[in-house]
Amino acid sequence: MYDDNTTDSDGQVSTLFHDTTTHLEPDVAVLVRGSIERGQVRRRRNAIGTAAAAAVAVAGIVGAAVNLTPNLGGAGFDPAGAPAGTAVSTPSAASNPSTAPTPSAAPAKTAKPPTKPTKNGPLGGAVADIPVKAADLPGLFTQLHPGKVTPAEARTGRIIDNGKESQYAHFLWNGFSTSVGFAAYAGTPVGRCNALQEANGAALSLTCTKRPDGTVLMTWRSVGSAKQPGVCQSASLLTKDGYEIAILSYNTALKFGPMLAPEPPFSIAQLTTAVTSKVWF
């Protein structure tokens, strides 16, 4: 038990400590019950503490996406409530450009400065260069879903090239805010998704689905409040080699802007098809 410096005197102290405490019998049931109650409070507090990152982290486009996309991470954000998006084979009629107001129709609230990812290299798992550039992402997206692409709000940064770490594009697709990201992440696909689910699952109906090829599909949906309306849904593919391809589709053009349609133009099923496409590689 002890090291080579143990003495008889040490043994006496040990005996004293054991003899003195051996009779102590706390009410274990009370201790355990109290611990669980406190632990549950801690978990809730932790979840709230990560909520801001959560809204974005879910998509893996941590930091950037939340600040440049409508309705995520804002005060009053209410992720609960709305039914899951229904899968449709084509974008809804609401995505028609003629029905969408111009982005400048509603004033944008001042957003917090974007939490930009560091530029010190990849986040972890991926070691190779990201195979696409941020500036190419809107064009690649329209190969999958033809439509009119126009610049998003300037505050979004629109095109963010973080080298090996991440590539983000934020644009309007037929007037609807859309974000596409390709980022490196650390860890395994399952671990990554589980961690995000742990932090955000309850708030964003986040689901993780392991695919036969070892990748993980992560989907989530969030619904804004009456004060800050909007619906966002997203699909992300977490690849085995440490990449995360994410697409977020909104039913608004601006943060806190008016809803252009009841639902985003792309269903989760369509977003899933898009993120699992080979077009990105």
Added chain:
Amino acid sequence: MPNPRGPDHQQEFEEFAHARAAQLYRSAWLLCGSHYQAEDLVQETLAKVYARWRRPFGRIDNPAAYAQTTLTRTFLGGKRRRSDGEQPYADVPDQAVADPATGASVRLALLQLMAELPPPDRVVLVLRYLEDLSIDEVADRMGISAGAVRNRSMRALGRIRGLADDSLRIGKD
């Protein structure tokens, strides 16, 4: 996919907590010197363990060691933050050392001696002589060097040995 907070893991934690709570309490009692503070420290410790129980990242490989380390650091952290001059041993009778004729007196005397030690010294003694850890293990749990553990241990033992001698002599009488 199993829910990391599902009923299985809840039950698993409860079984762990039931098994370890009493020992944690004994350590906490020696560190804090009072029943209520010891209970509070144990609950806070187990609450921290609960919050991390079966998380996808940061999985706890050795829950018992993790809980003991958490208890130690929570105790020390609380002492560092406490600036109100709290006197947790105010209820210990002053005359306890003078009459070590009973087990209760020895306990009170031990608590009083422990109370007079700096919190890190108390932790060293508890980990070494109640938890039976080696110097290196204590150093690891406390995040200090083995040399620092030796120094603290030597200093603290000087205060405790007299009582240990007395209590053992009483036991032989």
